[in-house]
Amino acid sequence: MEKAREIIIANRTLEKAKKLAKEVEEKTGVKTHACSIDKKVLKEKIKEGEILINCTSVGMYPDINSTLVEKNMLKSDLVVMDIVYNPLETRLLKEAKKVGAKIINGVEMLVYQGAEALKIWGIEPDIELMRQVVLKELKQ
Template identity: 55%
Template sequence: MMPGKVEVCCLIGDPVEHSLSPLIHNTAFRKLKLNFTYIAFKVSKNELKKAIEGLKALNVRGINVTIPHKTEVIKYLDQIDCRALEVNAVNTIVNYNGVLKGFNTDVAGILRTLEERKISVKGKKAVIMGAGGIARAATYALAMEGAREIIIANRTLTNAVKLARELKKSVKVKVRTLPLTVKALKTELKVSDMVVNCTPVGMSPHTDKTPIPKELLHEDLVVMDAVYNPLRTRLLREAEEVGARIVDGLSMLIYQGAEAFKLWTGREPPINSMRRAALRVLRGENW
């Protein structure tokens, strides 16, 4: 760390203990010798407004937003980027001299992951599990890439219906909803090309959980999991066992983080260094 002013960036959400965002961003700051540091703050729902006000008063440079605040935080910001408005979810905030502007870099993270893995969704049918901020971004991204039909499955069906109604205003794709039950999934997954888990099911420490029974998976599916800790969730392991193509959540994390890094610093992030740092931790290697 060089002498002088240190710019502070942070993550707010609940929980945040599992997050690798401090690791990947601090790795990038050190690699480029930037006077930045990144901290994670656990912020409950009823403390969100005060947290945003406090971070603004402290002149924090950048903020990442995670579960459960990606939609609620919008009301406390001064400006919203057009993509974040369309998705109705913010995961990155930039402090422009006291003006807080919200962005959505989750969409870019998903698009770059699809590009990296050479996965085309044009004309395909996809099932999105969940109705939170990452589900919003995934639905928007797949619609941008030309998906034929998107099914939003959620335990609370009213939340899925609300999300579908909102997204229909900004994306031109057939969007349907269904309850997140085995019976409903069985019917849809048989005729689907892709499924994206946007729920926290399977996240450490609950690594024995999966949102989809193995018998519903098949070899013609692309199975994406937004969970990155563990790197191979039970869902991905069982999908691989039946011959499905799998995509873990690490690339989504790295690429959305890279977009946030550019917004905060104006510099190109050292993506390979960020990925290596995350992989060392996820594989239990010495740091």
């Protein structure tokens, strides 16, 4: 498996982004840059990128119409993941789908985090069952 050539970390606070970028680069050996969450900067970085992961709560219920990334910033050859799991399809994911990008919702992150927690306690998780339960509960 190839590793990333470069990682860009955007944060509301540039200093926090720089700190996280330094830590990521030290642990992965991948060149990592920091930037602020400025629409012009984000659009430029997304244009150059292949994968976009929203790791904020922006767009999570009840604030479902919010997004940091507008549709005109997205492209069809992008993979877009939003770690928000409620709603299953955030505004970001809906807009990414409209431009033809591959989308991944936050259920996967939620399920795999839970699975890792179970493994710590010596329990072998049933990933598919966990996914089904999460989806069932979110639909209620």
